[in-house]
Amino acid sequence: MAYLTEKFGPTGGFHPFAGAGDAVAAARVPAIKARSATSAVKRRRGAGFGTFIYGLPLLGLFFLSWEIAPRLGWLNRIFFPPLSEVLVAWWDLLTSGVLVEHIGISLQRAAIGFALGVIVAIPLGLLMGRYSLFEKVSDLLVQTLRNTSQFALLPVFILLLGIGEESKVAITFYSSVFFLLVNTISGVKSVDPLLIKAARSMGTSDYDMFRKIILPASVPSIVAGARLGVKSSLFAVIGAEMLAAKSGLGFLIQNSQLMMETADMYAGILTLTVIGLVVNYLLVWFERWATAWKGQSEASLI
Amino acid sequence: MLLDIIGGLTQATSGGVQLDGRRITRPDPKTGYVFQQYALFPWRTALANIEYALEVRGVAKSERTATARHLLSLFGLAGFEDRFPNQLSGGMQQRVAIARALASNPEVLLMDEPFAALDQQTREILQGELLRIWGKIKTTVIFVTHSIDEAIFLADRVVVMTARPGMVKEIIDIDLPRPRDGDIRASAAFNNHRARVWDVLRDEVNKAQKDWTLSPAFSH
Numbered sequence: 184m185a186y187l188t189e190k191f192g193p194t195g196g197f198h199p200f201a202g203a204g205d206a207v208a209a210a211r212v213p214a215i216k217a218r219s220a221t222s223a224v225k226r227r228r229g230a231g232f233g234t235f236i237y238g239l240p241l242l243g244l245f246f247l248s249w250e251i252a253p254r255l256g257w258l259n260r261i262f263f264p265p266l267s268e269v270l271v272a273w274w275d276l277l278t279s280g281v282l283v284e285h286i287g288i289s290l291q292r293a294a295i296g297f298a299l300g301v302i303v304a305i306p307l308g309l310l311m312g313r314y315s316l317f318e319k320v321s322d323l324l325v326q327t328l329r330n331t332s333q334f335a336l337l338p339v340f341i342l343l344l345g346i347g348e349e350s351k352v353a354i355t356f357y358s359s360v361f362f363l364l365v366n367t368i369s370g371v372k373s374v375d376p377l378l379i380k381a382a383r384s385m386g387t388s389d390y391d392m393f394r395k396i397i398l399p400a401s402v403p404s405i406v407a408g409a410r411l412g413v414k415s416s417l418f419a420v421i422g423a424e425m426l427a428a429k430s431g432l433g434f435l436i437q438n439s440q441l442m443m444e445t446a447d448m449y450a451g452i453l454t455l456t457v458i459g460l461v462v463n464y465l466l467v468w469f470e471r472w473a474t475a476w477k478g479q480s481e482a483s484l485i
Numbered sequence: 486m487l488l489d490i491i492g493g494l495t496q497a498t499s500g501g502v503q504l505d506g507r508r509i510t511r512p513d514p515k516t517g518y519v520f521q522q523y524a525l526f527p528w529r530t531a532l533a534n535i536e537y538a539l540e541v542r543g544v545a546k547s548e549r550t551a552t553a554r555h556l557l558s559l560f561g562l563a564g565f566e567d568r569f570p571n572q573l574s575g576g577m578q579q580r581v582a583i584a585r586a587l588a589s590n591p592e593v594l595l596m597d598e599p600f601a602a603l604d605q606q607t608r609e610i611l612q613g614e615l616l617r618i619w620g621k622i623k624t625t626v627i628f629v630t631h632s633i634d635e636a637i638f639l640a641d642r643v644v645v646m647t648a649r650p651g652m653v654k655e656i657i658d659i660d661l662p663r664p665r666d667g668d669i670r671a672s673a674a675f676n677n678h679r680a681r682v683w684d685v686l687r688d689e690v691n692k693a694q695k696d697w698t699l700s701p702a703f704s705h
Contacts, residue, residue: 381524384492385538385589386512395537399528476528478571 264446272446273453282435282454289424289431290458292348293416296355300412303356304363305405309393311364312371312401329361333419337426351423351431358419359412366408370401403474410466417462421455432458487651488595488629492518504593514542517586521598523578525570531557531581532566538588549588556584559618576607583615587622596628600635609667612638616665633686637661637678638670645682648689648696655685 249266252258264272276282311318333354340350340357374397382396424433432451439448489495491502493512502509504516512518517538525534532553539549557563560580570578579599586594600608612635619626630636636643637659645654659678661669669675 375524377520377522377524378526380494381518381520381526382537382541383494384512384516384518385541385585386514387541391541395541396526399526402528476569476571478569 261443262445264449268446269449269453272444273450276435276447276450282450285430285432285435285451286454286458289417289420289433292351292423292431293355293413293420296352296357296420297359297413297416299352299356300359300363300416301409304360304408305367305398308364308367308405309371309397309401312368313393313397318368325361325364329365333357334422334426337423341427346427351420351428354419354423355416358415362408362412362415363405364408366404366411367401370404370408371397373404374400403470403477406470406473410463410470413462413466414459417459487646488518488597488627491593491627492516492595494518514589515592517589517591517594519579519583519586519594519596519599521601523570523575523582523602525578525582525585527570530567530569531562531573531577534570534581535585535588538585542589552588553584556588557581559621560584560614574607575603576611579603579611580614583618587618587624592624594624594626596626598629598631601631608635613667615639616663620664633679633682634670637675637682638665643678643682645685645689648693654689657682657685 246266249263251265253260253263253265273282311321336357337350337354340353344350344353378396378400379392382392387396420431421433421436424431425437428434432455436448436451436455439445439451486495490497491509493502493509493516496510504513507513509516526537529537532550535553535556536549539552544552554563554566557566560583562577562580562584565573565577570581573581579602583596583599600611603611615626616639626639628636628639640659643657643659645657646652647654657678661672661674661678
């Protein structure tokens, strides 16, 4: 976790009318945030549309040199077809329906694996975060498993589950489940004890304590874990498809390279980039929606 | 700590708490607890926070919404139903927290320095409001405070506790007439009570001061 996430301090809302400084402890919900390009994207969005405009010229220059360099012979056209040829190849793949099919298969594999990760990690994380004995017993196993590369395990998954869908789903599951688990545990552990005390004073049962207090209080942390998990699932499915598959975007990119259809290869890569951007945008939106109660001061912090 | 024991959240090392002859060992439906730091659930709106107390006791949705709305309007918070706690000022949050504690119609309301985190003006406004609402529901209130004025202004009886260990030092009856308003603070009777409580408390304050000066950082 240390290399991918970082912990932010108390992020309670600002109370303009509160008197003493210690009054501002009502919403102490620390959350784990991704230290990745996503937070930069969010900040940029927070800073406004202007930053996006500033970024355009350099991006334009990048695309322009992609177009010109192969035409002028600075780059080998066979390895680096001009952008326009890539876009034509992309259009052909799109209109023939091939691209949509590959995208659908890749997203389906990632989605099933991720969904299984959610189903397993959240209940498990709630228990592990709440009952220290449960965590003590299972922590070492979890640490061992989550530090084993999912790609190193792909041959194992193929041996056990075959070359078909199951092994791809297994690797996407494996890639997301630990982000979800670790962030759920940390979310549960950082629930304000005062809220638990208040809930107890009103006669909350153990079951309601999980459902109505601990789970909602952990949502910001879980959602942050879900963001990392979704991206990790997507990366894993592309990798797995490159190594062992007959369909999917990873297969398309890898296969085009083998066939020296480099325009198709770049078309596949660009498609992945666009999917990455869209997915990230959706996740950011979802995170804001799910943590709307934390207020404006928090939104700008993310 | 005392309130935690009465509220059934902690077990006493010796002795016990009885409410109407029943021994309290876990949170009782007949007690309501108000905390210094409000302890509102930040993901729930003001209305849903108050409803929570009824929700976990299995009250039907329509009934608990009606009760919660009634309580909000009683505290002058009609129109703030859908605000989240961090969209409310400290004084408003504490009003919601008191309303939540009152939702289950408790016979004993436990208040742990509920106004300590508020500025002086808000504090006095809420003291007045507490008396006004208490006038309607007449429930027993056990109110912990460090403010002598607050204690005298609100209470029928002031129980002065010793510093450490916390034991009852003296119980002082406050016979000020009700209903009380802010002007009463300037009355001679109020001043007499203040001097009396202060007298009882002085020893304890001195003791605490001595603890202080003993620590090397504060010695001079």
